[in-house]
Amino acid sequence: xxxxxxxxxxxxxxxxxxxxxxxxxxxxxxxxxxxxxxxxxxxxxxxxxxxxxxxxxxxxxxxxxxxxxxxxxxxxxxxxxxxxxxxxxxxxxxxxxxxxxxxxxxxxxxxxxxxxxxxxxxxxxxxxxxxxxxxxxxxxxxxxxxxxxxxxxxxxxxxxxxxxxxxxxxxxxxxxxxxxxxxxxxxxxxxxxxxxxxxxxxxxxxxxxxxxxxxxxxxxxxxxxxxxxxxxxxxxxxxxxxxxxxxxxxxxxxxxxxxxxxxxxxxxxxxxxxxxxxxxxxxxxxxxxxxxxxxxxxxxxxxxxxxxxxxxxxxxxxxxxxxxxxxxxxxxxxxxxxxxxxxxxxxxxxxxxxxxxxxxxxxxxxxxxxxxxxxxxxxxxxxxxxxxxxxxxxxxxxxxxxxxxxxxxxxxxxxxxxxxxxxxxxxx
Numbered sequence: 001x002x003x004x005x006x007x008x009x010x011x012x013x014x015x016x017x018x019x020x021x022x023x024x025x026x027x028x029x030x031x032x033x034x035x036x037x038x039x040x041x042x043x044x045x046x047x048x049x050x051x052x053x054x055x056x057x058x059x060x061x062x063x064x065x066x067x068x069x070x071x072x073x074x075x076x077x078x079x080x081x082x083x084x085x086x087x088x089x090x091x092x093x094x095x096x097x098x099x100x101x102x103x104x105x106x107x108x109x110x111x112x113x114x115x116x117x118x119x120x121x122x123x124x125x126x127x128x129x130x131x132x133x134x135x136x137x138x139x140x141x142x143x144x145x146x147x148x149x150x151x152x153x154x155x156x157x158x159x160x161x162x163x164x165x166x167x168x169x170x171x172x173x174x175x176x177x178x179x180x181x182x183x184x185x186x187x188x189x190x191x192x193x194x195x196x197x198x199x200x201x202x203x204x205x206x207x208x209x210x211x212x213x214x215x216x217x218x219x220x221x222x223x224x225x226x227x228x229x230x231x232x233x234x235x236x237x238x239x240x241x242x243x244x245x246x247x248x249x250x251x252x253x254x255x256x257x258x259x260x261x262x263x264x265x266x267x268x269x270x271x272x273x274x275x276x277x278x279x280x281x282x283x284x285x286x287x288x289x290x291x292x293x294x295x296x297x298x299x300x301x302x303x304x305x306x307x308x309x310x311x312x313x314x315x316x317x318x319x320x321x322x323x324x325x326x327x328x329x330x331x332x333x334x335x336x337x338x339x340x341x342x343x344x345x346x347x348x349x350x351x352x353x354x355x356x357x358x359x360x361x362x363x364x365x366x367x368x369x370x371x372x373x374x375x376x377x378x379x380x381x382x383x384x385x386x387x388x389x390x391x392x393x394x395x396x397x398x399x400x401x402x403x404x405x406x407x408x409x410x411x412x413x414x415x416x417x418x419x420x421x422x423x424x425x426x427x428x
Contacts, residue, residue, distance in 0.1 A: 036140035075412030097300025106301025145205030217391035287311030298338030
């Protein structure tokens with residue numbers, strides 16, 4: 001066993017042990033540490049480390065919750081009900097599932113995400129917790145960006161085999177990186193000297209990794225995120241953001257190479273020989289719409305893939321009969337879990353974004369601009385991810401639910417702070 005693996009095991013078990021003594025937030029950080037490192041630092045230790053870390057997080061959380069510890073938030077989670085409704089809908093669709101095995105796997109995977117959402121939203125209940133969670137995300141993205149630069153493997157001119165659970169494919173990894181970009185930007189603009197240095201270094205590796213992933217959907221999302229930033233941040237920040245976008249743009253184009261420009265060329269975009277191409281995606285989307293008309297209540301987890309030979313036979317035939325993905329989160333939700341499942345999913349997503357909007361509206365009640373900056377950065381991050389999800393299947397992407405849970409946690413932190421400021425001390 002390598003020294004790196006031994007050190008990793010020490011950190012892993014130390015984190016879980018400490019969490020029983022210090023509270024569930026340590027278990028959460030251990031889970032995030034495991035998520036970002038198990039495929040590189042612990043790559044020769046072939047166990048389901050994220051599962052073990054998640055189960056430990058669950059046990060620690062409920063131990064503290066049952067003891068009514070102040071380590072657990074008691075704030076409301078209004079959007080959590082939509083996730084529960086989605087699970088109920090999945091169970092109702094199950095008798096009609098086209099692929100029972102894939103359907104069961106999908107439900108189990110989504111239930112894990114629902115539990116994780118609840119644990120994160122209830123565990124992060126102070127500003128310190130929030131800041132530490134964001135910095136762990138920055139560190140994790142830096143690590144993946146650094147590994148992309150030093151150890152990345154390439155297939156067809158695109159980065160592969162670098163990532164974490166659920167994001168090892170280049171398109172998925174690029175979309176994951178988008179979530180941290182607004183926070184890095186605000187740390188560079190508003191942080192202290194060390195925060196700026198750390199964020200600048202991380203940004204270079206992250207932007208370089210996104211370029212290496214060569215994902216057109218991620219590039220489009222990045223461009224629109226810049227537009228959102230210019231619109232959403234007020235005049236106090238706009239000039240700095242414009243300067244930051246210009247510098248970031250120069251860095252982006254400085255890091256690009258011929259492979260990037262070849263993939264961006266119109267001849268490449270128009271290619272039709274693979275379902276991952278732009279034209280191939282359009283065919284898959286049209287087929288998915290036809291399937292929704294035929295089966296409006298869905299065909300269960302893996303339903304689209306099971307029916308893909310029927311709706312996109314030319315693409316399936318071109319891949320030797322291999323069943324294909326729809327490459328669109330929203331169409332996948334509708335084909336697998338029905339129109340009603342898509343509606344519930346959109347209610348959850350819009351509820352998370354509206355939660356952040358409410359935080360912005362109440363930000364002037366706080367003595368600083370913490371809530372204004374953080375809610376806006378998170379809104380842009382989630383919105384960018386959802387735009388990129390038009391080109392990928394991200395129903396079961398747990399990082400999306402991390403940030404949605406963080407939105408709920410930030411709302412509870414703000415409400416508690418406002419309540420404390422408005423409370424009148426009682427006479428004794």
